[in-house]
Amino acid sequence: MKTVTKLSEKNLRQNRGRSILIAISIILTTALLTIIGLSCNGLLKANKANSSALYGDFHGAFMNVGEEKMKEIIVRGEIEKAGVMANAATADLGKASGILAYYDQKARAMSNLKMTGHSRIPVEENEIMAQKAFFKNLGLKKPEIGDSVTVPYRIGAKGKVIKKAFKISGFLPDNEINDLKQTYGAVVSKKFYENTVPVKKRSYSVCFKMKNDQKMTENEMEESIQDLGKALSIPERNISLNKIFIMWDTDPGTQTVAVGAFVAAIVILFSIVVIYNIFYVGMVQKVQEYGKLRAIGMTRKQMKQMIFREGMILSGISIPLGLFIGFIVTKLFFVKIAGIGGTNKTVGEVISNTPLFSLPVLIGAGVLALLTVYLSMKRPMQVAAKVSPVEAVRYQEGTGKKRQNRKGCRQINLIRITQANLARNKKRTVTTILTMGLSCVMFIVIANLGGNMNPAYEAGKDVKKGDFYITLDTGLDDKTYPEKNLNRVQQQNLMDKNMTDQIRQIDGVTKVETGKWAVVNVKKKGGEGTSVIQILSKKDFDAFVKKELERGSADYDTMKNNNGVVYLWDHFFEDYGYHIGGKLHMEILDGTKKIPFSATVVGSANGHMDASWAMTEETFEKLGTKTDLTSEIYVTCRPEKKASVEKKLKELMDTSEFYHIKSYDDAYQEVQLSIGLLRDSLYALLFVIGLIGFMNMANTLITSIVTRKKELGIFQAIGMTAKQVRRMLQMEGLIFTGGTLVIALTLGNVIGYYLFLKCKETGMIGLNDYHLPLSEILVMAGILLLLQMVLSAVMSRKFQKESVVERIRYDE
Structure with missing residues (x-):
């Protein structure tokens, strides 16, 4: 047994480049699994502590x-x-x-x-x-x-x-x-x-x-x-x-665990393919050596043990290092991973104080990493055990059991030599391209989401037009303090002509627009509900409601002639028993006065409005209300005057507790921060997965050079220049890169577009209009090409250090 172990250690030292690449892949895999495990565990702890800190420790x-x-x-x-x-x-x-x-x-x-x-x-x-x-x-x-x-x-x-x-x-x-x-x-x-x-x-x-x-x-x-x-x-x-506390106190975090398990499964499957390919490519050049070992008496079991111990020795060094790196990264970036980013001080303190060390999670990550290595070696172990002494002695890479007819050429050039080398072991070439392509497919899929997250669209839900949005912050059906309800506050004329005139007089203001809300009692399934109906002009209706229509046909002119209304929360449309064409009995609150109103439901939309219903200005005017129901003001100003205008507006708003102001820039920054945190976290994960895939290409090119050292030496002896050798290696790398990009751009964009549509349906942040993530694709392609060129240049320089005679005399 000691002999087998020594052989394994010797193989690792002899193939130092391959061993380093496998070790890096195992370290990255372990680190990723550790980050995923500790982050999920930390999120579960933090959310429970967070729900208690913010919402109380009661059900x-x-x-x-x-x-x-x-x-x-x-x-x-x-x-x-x-x-x-x-x-x-x-x-x-x-x-x-x-x-x-x-x-x-x-x-x-x-x-x-x-x-x-x-x-x-x-x-x-x-x-x-x-x-x-x-x-x-x-x-x-x-x-x-x-x-x-x-x-x-x-x-x-x-x-x-x-x-x-x-x-x-x-x-x-x-x-x-x-x-x-x-x-x-x-x-x-x-x-x-x-x-x-x-x-x-x-x-x-x-x-x-x-x-x-x-x-x-x-x-x-x-x-x-x-x-x-x-x-x-x-x-x-x-x-x-106390629903939020109940959710976190009773829910074991199924969704969080499911997401973590899914990501971990992707990492494991990808790592298995990459580590397997690195082992397999390395074994190709050692078939004759394995045959000699079989010829002097090594059994199949011992052959398997030798390969197995190679993996275990590398794992014994790499897995603890990966666990340590994973823990440190999680510790440093957990607040960002949790998606808080320090925007809320109370929550940020709870998140940052969450104990992240978990021995069961670290043991689990280590075991999964070890299982990944074992599954990666299983096939190479079987291949090594099946090597026949006789077959191995006459083995040449690229030949198989079946007789093959070799096609000759009258003339040879760099392109044909490159093609011949890649075709020599098609399985190795295809596997390398597929594993690299898989990581790039995942990148393109995520880019189709991240690249289409538009902060301006999401910010526009809060501030639909202009630079500042002023509204009334009130209740609707407060029995204890009815004077704070919207219909009662509207009687104070807080947004009357006098207020809008004052806003127009502020230096820098270029446009002031207003909107009207009305409190409405609606008889619905299960009783009566109090909500808000928004009175819209044709321009605003077409801009904010019609294009978001999910069901029905809401034409403005038809609506004004038939007392039509549109429900603005389509998700709950059927829950409340509404249906297109149905009649509704409403009461519009004009101060304390109730005005009966019979409406027809003509559509349902996801209008992202602060109201539940929308009606036309013409329909509203028929009701004959006496109170000024202006409840929102949009202010547009010159860019250089935003700060001074905001200051003046806030001074005006200080005259009443019911004013609420929000700027478009603030809304945009909040959304941009949220999108940035999500996007950066996903891209960081994909970068590491891509790096593992790049290790695969590096190993393939390195092994290709090592196994062809004598062949390339002969080529140089008969006239091939060092420049031609470098160009040939670059072409090989370009073929790997080209194949990777073809897979990524076709499969990645198809899956990415489908995922975009599904996520848009769920209301995922910032998703509205689709465009091809061209900038992300160009960055990815540029990085791939750069890494490939650097790798080819380094390997060529290292190869040229040996003399032609030494290379010709090289014996594998």
Whole structure:
């Protein structure tokens, strides 16, 4: 056995170039498998931690329950843990608004209520904790712990305003969303709640986590919460599901695991073909040597063991190195792999703090890499074992068992010599081209997606025209604060002619366009729903709705004559029981007034609008509304004035909490970042796979030169120049490259176009119009040609270092 091992070690040293190429391929394969495994495992951990950090560590909540019912919920056997919270009062903060709420210890933990600095939870009746902005709105310029502040509040929507002096016990973290919406929450003590709110008026929300959550699917969890609510006689409207947390808490990450397994399978299959081909090509030149070993007594089993140990020795060195490289790369780039890119600070911290080391994953990646090497060697082991001593002695590369007639030529040139060499072992040539072609096919397929992801198209969904989009940020059916609903806010005339005139007067503004929304109650399957209907001109209808039509025939002129409407969320069209030609009974809300409206559904579209329905201006004018329903403003300005215009617009928007502004440039940058992260991750994976494929071509060319060293020496002895040898090697490389490009450009573009259409149907980011990814194809072709030329030049230079006599005397 020691002799077989020594032979394996000698073979590896003797064929150092081939051994290095195989080792690099194994390292890259192992590193990729490690990155895939650790990333998937990290994503599962991060998403669970992330869902808890952002959405709370609870499955659901029962809201508006009395004190007796609250106590009954807490002791239920189906519940693992429960926390109690209650809104005590609403605070009047001038332009802003706030809620005074009480949380018990478990509710604070389950909702991830965080404090800053030396803060402590309010205990006494006069203690309060909130964001600093809450206190600044009450007149404290620099609030500090221990400061006194008078808070005006009222109990219930119609309660009297009461002013009470509080002592600041701590601060909640600042939140940009709260600042934008000008709504804040404050924490008060249990004493304050019980002494302020009468027993009969007390209403609690109980957040809870169910038992056996790991044994339930997402649907089973939701059903169990609904069943528990029924058993407790809690109305369905008072049952709140924490759906995102439920999804990550119950789902073992099937989709993430499936994607990871699919990518890993591609890497393994590709690596098997490449490593096998490198072994096979290397064995061609050693057939006679194997025959001699058989002739002196080596058995078939020992022949297999010799090849097997070659692979195991290389694996023993390469796999640990690949695992280390894979772990380091994952550690360095996990935030980008996760697709966060640091755009959200809270999520970014959770992602970056995710523990990535996983011994089972590393062992699994190592075993898969070892299995890949074994499967790659299985066929070469069988070939080596079948070598006959007699057949091996008279073996010449390119000959087989069947008698072949060799075709002669009156004249020979570089092209014919190149063709003869490649035809000498057609299997080796075809396999090399196919493996390289496969990696390039994958690149072209991904390029058909990545190259067609258009940030401008995706940004246009948020800001459909102009440079700035101003809209009203309101509710629709808020029973607690009805004054914040769209129909009530519209009565404030926030986007009337006076506002648009002020915008037009801003230096740099070239165009101001407006749009109208109306709140509409629609009787549909399962009851009545409140949504928004958008009133569109013919120009905007054709631009944003008609071209996105999925079903029906929505002609603007026909619509205005027949009170036609188009549903803008085609995915839910059938779920709500709608059908083309169906009649709908609607109520348009004109402030607090309801205007009945009978409409005909003429189409369904994916219009990417903020509304659910679209109607024509002419149809809307027939309704005779009194309120100015302008709810969106598009502003176009000169490019050099964008910054100053944005500043002026934001100053105008500060006059009301309901204004919301977004710039096209910001929307474009957000989309570009998301697309860039996705595209870069895919291209990085394909680059490594392509590199493994290139190792295959390098091995083929190197082996071709080594096996023909004597032949090329004779050619040079009879007159072939060094320049001609270099050109011949370049031609061989060009044939490999050309074959690779033919496969990639045909098969890759066909599969890529089909995948583009499928992904577009699912609404994948940025996909709309298709174009051939010419720039990506040219880059790929350029890299292939450059690598091939460099490889040919290096091998030619190395070959020319030996004298012609030494090459003629060379014996394999």
